[in-house]
Amino acid sequence: MHISEGILTAPVLISGAALTVAGTAVGLKKLDYDRIPQVAILSAGFFVASLVHVPVGPSSVHLVLNGLVGIFLGWAAFPAILVGLLLQAILFQYGGFTSLGVNTLNMALPAIVCYLLFNKGVKSSNIFISSIASFLCGSGAVFLSSIMVALSLYFTGDQFITVAKLVVAANFIVMIIEGIVALFCVRFLKKVKPDILEVVYEN
Amino acid sequence: MKTDIKKLCTAFLTIFILFCCVSPVYAHKVYLFAWTEGDTIYTESYFSGDRKVQDGTVKVFNMEGKELLNGKTNDKGEFSFKIPEIADLKIVLESSMGHGAEYLFKKSEFSAGQAPAAQKVSISDEQEKASVQIASDNNQLRKEIDAALDEKLKPVIRELAKLREDKKPGVTEIIGGIGYILGIMGIIAYMKSKKTG
Numbered sequence A: 001m002h003i004s005e006g007i008l009t010a011p012v013l014i015s016g017a018a019l020t021v022a023g024t025a026v027g028l029k030k031l032d033y034d035r036i037p038q039v040a041i042l043s044a045g046f047f048v049a050s051l052v053h054v055p056v057g058p059s060s061v062h063l064v065l066n067g068l069v070g071i072f073l074g075w076a077a078f079p080a081i082l083v084g085l086l087l088q089a090i091l092f093q094y095g096g097f098t099s100l101g102v103n104t105l106n107m108a109l110p111a112i113v114c115y116l117l118f119n120k121g122v123k124s125s126n127i128f129i130s131s132i133a134s135f136l137c138g139s140g141a142v143f144l145s146s147i148m149v150a151l152s153l154y155f156t157g158d159q160f161i162t163v164a165k166l167v168v169a170a171n172f173i174v175m176i177i178e179g180i181v182a183l184f185c186v187r188f189l190k191k192v193k194p195d196i197l198e199v200v201y202e203n
Numbered sequence B: 001m002k003t004d005i006k007k008l009c010t011a012f013l014t015i016f017i018l019f020c021c022v023s024p025v026y027a028h029k030v031y032l033f034a035w036t037e038g039d040t041i042y043t044e045s046y047f048s049g050d051r052k053v054q055d056g057t058v059k060v061f062n063m064e065g066k067e068l069l070n071g072k073t074n075d076k077g078e079f080s081f082k083i084p085e086i087a088d089l090k091i092v093l094e095s096s097m098g099h100g101a102e103y104l105f106k107k108s109e110f111s112a113g114q115a116p117a118a119q120k121v122s123i124s125d126e127q128e129k130a131s132v133q134i135a136s137d138n139n140q141l142r143k144e145i146d147a148a149l150d151e152k153l154k155p156v157i158r159e160l161a162k163l164r165e166d167k168k169p170g171v172t173e174i175i176g177g178i179g180y181i182l183g184i185m186g187i188i189a190y191m192k193s194k195k196t197g
Helices: A010-030 A033-049 A066-092 A100-123 A127-156 A160-170 A172-192 A195-202 B002-022 B117-126 B129-165 B171-196
Strands: A053-056 A059-062 B030-037 B040-047 B057-062 B067-072 B078-082 B089-094 B100-105
Touching (some): A053 A172, A100 A127, A127 A160, B030 B100, B040 B100
Antiparallel strands (some): B089 B100
């Protein structure tokens, strides 16, 4: 999911970086004092998740957890993912500095889209609806990220459909795993600390 | 509210530390390494966890950024080519889904007897007639020694190349990263508290 350095053309890199700056600004503006630790925790979770490696086919995929970040953070997903990716680039050499903007956009935008689509469902008091919405949020974010990666490569000259198929197929198992992870996280927090979800959605 | 957040922090941190301990540390990175043998440069590409990069595009550039040649890796992630020129070479791998890797092949990595495939035979042309025989004998001997040495040293060179490229994230990096995140959190919290206070 991380696009390496030197793959994309300058226009793609620059527009990715610009949109990431905008998204991060919005995220930071909407972030209030009480939620800073929560953002840090999810950022740390995102940072570590990419080390959990799922061997599929000829490629190498890993957990992303951007859906989960989206559920709990909403717009604050942007700064959280940016920090996570920056540290992954520095410490693990995943992705790269020049592609940091595009990579952040590719993972944070789907997180926010899924948050906007499913937050009402996740919040629902009906366990069935809430579970389905959490699952879709977790897996949908990975799906959208795959599409975003394919799009970024498409603007650089690759064939969109071919790459998209490849990325989505490679990440299929990850989608299912992340859907389940998101489902259990939401179920768990609803039982243990129901107000944490409420806090997020008040904003 | 604050104690709740505290509890939550501890719970999540515990989970993450467990995560680090239990899951084997895999990098999600593509590696490319190269070594020479005779007049050929061999490259091998793999994802972390020794998964080979199949059908990845390998491009070879010189230092001016001119593409000298390209090709595809086979099922074992290997690609080999004749030495295009004795100079620093940049070998670039582009695999699927935006993964890529680079390997800088230094001029010093070529051994003395190696020459670009096309120019190899012309060495003895300008030498005196009498010494031609000896020179070519010497040349032959040198080639044979080179070949034998290459064969013997192949595993060592490969391992060295691999070592140079292999930087898997360890526990230090992971804990360090989490530490950074907590640090950034601290800074932001401090700044926000100053504003509100």
